[in-house]
Amino acid sequence: MTCCCPCNIGSEIMAGSEVMRVIQFFNVSKFYNNSRALTGVTLQIEKGEFVFLVGPSGAGKSTMLKMIFREEIPTKGQIYVCGRSIIRMRHNEIPFLRRQIGMVFQDFRLLQERTAYENVAFAMQVIGASSREIKQRVPEVLGSMGLKGIGNMFPRQLSGGEQQRVAIARALVNKPALLVADEPTGNLDRDTAWEIINCLQEVNNQGTTVVIATHAREIVDTMRQRVIALEKGRVARDEYEGAYAHAT
Amino acid sequence: MLPKTWIYIVQETLRSLKRNGWLNFAAAGTTAVSLFILGVAILLVIDTNFIASSVESNVEIMTYLQDRVQGDAITALRTQIQAIPEVKEVSFISKDQALTSLEQQFGQSGQLRESLGGTNPLPDAFKVSTTDPRDVTGVANLLSRMPGVDKVRYGQGVVEKLLELTYYMRLIGLTIVVLLALCAIFLIATTIQLTMFARRREIGIMKSVGATDWYVRWPFLLEGIILGGAGAVVAVAVLFFSYSTLASKVMETLPFVPLMYNNLVLMQLFLSLLAAGVGLGIIGSLISVHRYLQA
Numbered sequence: 001m002t003c004c005c006p007c008n009i010g011s012e013i014m015a016g017s018e019v020m021r022v023i024q025f026f027n028v029s030k031f032y033n034n035s036r037a038l039t040g041v042t043l044q045i046e047k048g049e050f051v052f053l054v055g056p057s058g059a060g061k062s063t064m065l066k067m068i069f070r071e072e073i074p075t076k077g078q079i080y081v082c083g084r085s086i087i088r089m090r091h092n093e094i095p096f097l098r099r100q101i102g103m104v105f106q107d108f109r110l111l112q113e114r115t116a117y118e119n120v121a122f123a124m125q126v127i128g129a130s131s132r133e134i135k136q137r138v139p140e141v142l143g144s145m146g147l148k149g150i151g152n153m154f155p156r157q158l159s160g161g162e163q164q165r166v167a168i169a170r171a172l173v174n175k176p177a178l179l180v181a182d183e184p185t186g187n188l189d190r191d192t193a194w195e196i197i198n199c200l201q202e203v204n205n206q207g208t209t210v211v212i213a214t215h216a217r218e219i220v221d222t223m224r225q226r227v228i229a230l231e232k233g234r235v236a237r238d239e240y241e242g243a244y245a246h247a248t
Numbered sequence: 249m250l251p252k253t254w255i256y257i258v259q260e261t262l263r264s265l266k267r268n269g270w271l272n273f274a275a276a277g278t279t280a281v282s283l284f285i286l287g288v289a290i291l292l293v294i295d296t297n298f299i300a301s302s303v304e305s306n307v308e309i310m311t312y313l314q315d316r317v318q319g320d321a322i323t324a325l326r327t328q329i330q331a332i333p334e335v336k337e338v339s340f341i342s343k344d345q346a347l348t349s350l351e352q353q354f355g356q357s358g359q360l361r362e363s364l365g366g367t368n369p370l371p372d373a374f375k376v377s378t379t380d381p382r383d384v385t386g387v388a389n390l391l392s393r394m395p396g397v398d399k400v401r402y403g404q405g406v407v408e409k410l411l412e413l414t415y416y417m418r419l420i421g422l423t424i425v426v427l428l429a430l431c432a433i434f435l436i437a438t439t440i441q442l443t444m445f446a447r448r449r450e451i452g453i454m455k456s457v458g459a460t461d462w463y464v465r466w467p468f469l470l471e472g473i474i475l476g477g478a479g480a481v482v483a484v485a486v487l488f489f490s491y492s493t494l495a496s497k498v499m500e501t502l503p504f505v506p507l508m509y510n511n512l513v514l515m516q517l518f519l520s521l522l523a524a525g526v527g528l529g530i531i532g533s534l535i536s537v538h539r540y541l542q543a
Contacts, residue, residue, distance in 0.1 A: 092460070097458075098457065109452070109453055122453070126454050128253060130252075131252065170457070
């Protein structure tokens, strides 16, 4: 089963104002064997928001992200992503949820034997886009990431920043409602990290909701965006125009 | 699914077939060997059944008469035998006819009679056949109790032995085939798993950008089908040539051994083997894909 329109998730969209909430966690807990990754997390992220998810390693950031794209399901509680319960979701519906979410990772996750263009086009092929759509859309999104002219290069020929921008282009090519980035600047130097963050800010300006898990204190403190801080699996802070650490 | 999706699936399948050459060969080879043995076992069973049933249908009861039964007594006995409802045909073989046919079997005429010193030790006999071979035992018992009957002989023991033989052949053949089929499934599963391992990054990325499970699954399924199918084609080809050669040799040198050579039956067997090969391939690849996609 393939769908020509990648953005149409189909049935079960929640009515009215609920659609404005891209992510909703209700009292979510996650246990792995004996350890608690998350405890009683409740939060909402609205359409068009730009959110930093901060906290020490092991605080539960990765677990939260994995639940957003349903790689994990919570032990307790309820999660809605793009208006759909990820718990009630059937296995064969998961791909259609993920088409609504662009994902960016610390290690870029590009296919080394394919060019930048092919890496981006790949995401469209997988969901069954026509070659005409691909030819039109891929240069467009590469251009918007400032990657004109590098389409024929392989990942190893590109700098880290360029590779991450290819990865962002791939995440955006199917026009997702939500972009989730796990430590997107973790492997990059300071200037390149800013370059990537500015890219993501631009993506957000175009209307896409952006959630970034990060350790980059300087970036979080400078951006003054919403900050959700996790500590030992609980939400320790949730502040608009927040900072990486507690304001003293 | 869209045609270009199929193009992608075929491309990916061919790519991975090239990548694991040796293992592909082993997987297809094991499938071929197991299906070949399955085919041989099935043909053996078919042929033994065939031989058994043709022996069975040829079963005649030789009813040897005591020497004192002569003339009218023979005619009376014949009428009595013919009155048995299960009897189809009764023919009389006189001791002279018996000796003549014995002579013919030995080839050189005259010598046998000479060496017997002019006497004929053979008895008169009735050759009795029944409408249904299953009645042979009952009729034979009846005949042996008739006055004037000396001995009764029939091929029942042979039939029973043949049928017993097919039973054991089925049992042993089935065991070997099941073991080999498991080997084939295991090898195909391993091959597919190696391919999947080589492509794990790609699969991960595919799933993260929203590929359906079937999109991920198809190339591997197709690879399994090709491996199983290729093995089956080899098995069927070898089986076909060896069996037709064997059958024609047997017909030449051992014309009294009836072999099954029915093209329809052979075709059915070969098609079943092909289906079995494809089936093994599907099972093998689904095992691997299932493990991988659930994880």
